[in-house]
Amino acid sequence: MSFKKILVALDDSPSAPKVFHHALDTADREEAELLIFHCTTMQRVSEAVPLMGTGIGIDMSSSKMMFELQQQHLKKETERVEEMMKGYRQQAEERGVKVKTESKFGDPGSWICDVARSWDADLIVLGRRGHRGFKEVFLGSVSNYVLHQASCSVMVIQGHLPEEEEEKET
Template sequence: MYNKILVAVDNSAIAEQVIEVALTLAKAVDGKLMLLHALSQNAEDSPLSFAPYASSYSIDLIEKFKEDWKQYQQESLQKLEAWKQKAKDMNIQVELRQENGNPAPIICRIAKEWQAELIVIGRRGHSMASEILLGSVSSYVIHRSHCSVHIVQS
């Protein structure tokens, strides 16, 4: 069955649902989990997603962006740690990973490296137009992953 389950989460509202589905699946098959969060500057909650674009930046502004990004990384890691503890409390083997960059290729790469047999990921249900213009992480993963993908619909 699915012994190695990669769980791709972000900081959106659906992440909790994704975790619950993954915990249920892992418990049912006595599987291992890897919790993965790819930190993207384009994420809705990223401190850099609405950063002003200018021809030049002051040192103070750059330092502020660095501080905001560091805090974002730490807060995201704390969420992963809390979910990791929840899995451990259920006697599920779990590890976590957090990386910076474009989530879709990171998810596929880590799943392959870790030899995941299933990826659990959420889908927010953006309109067809926004998916065409912006792309969709879940769509990318479905079409490019080496293993099965379970989509949790918001």
């Protein structure tokens, strides 16, 4: 099977460079175009904003301060993602691979499938963190969602297993 348009979905996990290099090698070998994609989740944005109570009785100045903190963090996060994407883009260009970058804000699984469909990708490459059991139920599984919802082929690269799983493997 020959691939001409490969979307690689990258996050902030330690396995992201491994996922990227699998996609880059495939794009180089297949002479395919590469779309480097990142999705920032609301959880990532809200991590840096302190909780200010339950929301009951918050005055306008506190509400405005929370909004401004979120906006500042979102701006910093956007700049951080742009810098990360720039580094990956540079690596692809050095290999002579035609490359684009795109980032979105929201649910990663849905965005990966939507962007792949609208760009007409024929392969999605993404990582898997290895969550099992309750962790997968509570944290969700982007790779599982994409495997079942994508309109094209999907290559899942196994990431680092959680420590407790690594101990069982040895």
